[in-house]
Amino acid sequence: MQLNDEVMGRLIEQNPDAMIFADTEGRILVWNEAAERVFGFTKEQAIGESLDIIIPEKLREPHWRGYDEAIKNAGTKYWGQSMPTKAIHSEGSMIYVELGFSIVLDDDGKVIGVLSSGRDITERFQKEKENKKRLAELEKAQKEG
Numbered sequence: 001m002q003l004n005d006e007v008m009g010r011l012i013e014q015n016p017d018a019m020i021f022a023d024t025e026g027r028i029l030v031w032n033e034a035a036e037r038v039f040g041f042t043k044e045q046a047i048g049e050s051l052d053i054i055i056p057e058k059l060r061e062p063h064w065r066g067y068d069e070a071i072k073n074a075g076t077k078y079w080g081q082s083m084p085t086k087a088i089h090s091e092g093s094m095i096y097v098e099l100g101f102s103i104v105l106d107d108d109g110k111v112i113g114v115l116s117s118g119r120d121i122t123e124r125f126q127k128e129k130e131n132k133k134r135l136a137e138l139e140k141a142q143k144e145g
Helices: 006-014 033-039 057-073 124-143
Strands: 017-024 028-031 082-088 094-105 110-118
Touching: 017 033, 033 082, 033 094, 033 110, 057 094, 057 110, 094 124
Parallel strands: none
Antiparallel strands: 017 028, 017 110, 082 094, 094 110
16 A cells, blocks of 8 residues: 555644654754644744754753764664653743654655654653652651651
8 A cells, every 4th residue: 555645644643742854954844733732832833943942942052963963874873762851842831751763864865854753741750750759758767767
């Protein structure tokens, strides 16, 4: 079965995870409904913008260094992995997301961009942080007791 552009578009749009495709310069070209829910920016607000709209300022330099390296090498050490990181919500709040990355190549093997898929893990992150704090308090009380 050959998948046409319409079906491929639906696969991206209806994916439960945020799907973002950016060109080699980091300009957003694809932004699905799940990305709207996670980051708060509408498709109209995000398409054509730099990925900087979701990257916290203090993480931008290392992000772009890694991005440029991945484009140059047509790969990344994070290929096939999901990693937690901070992101900016449209309201300005910091959120935690788990993102996976894939370098996208054209038919000639030339890098045309990066596809990211991700989900909001803010609630999970906060619960884990609270649990670690409680555990540390219990261990401290046990040592003192």
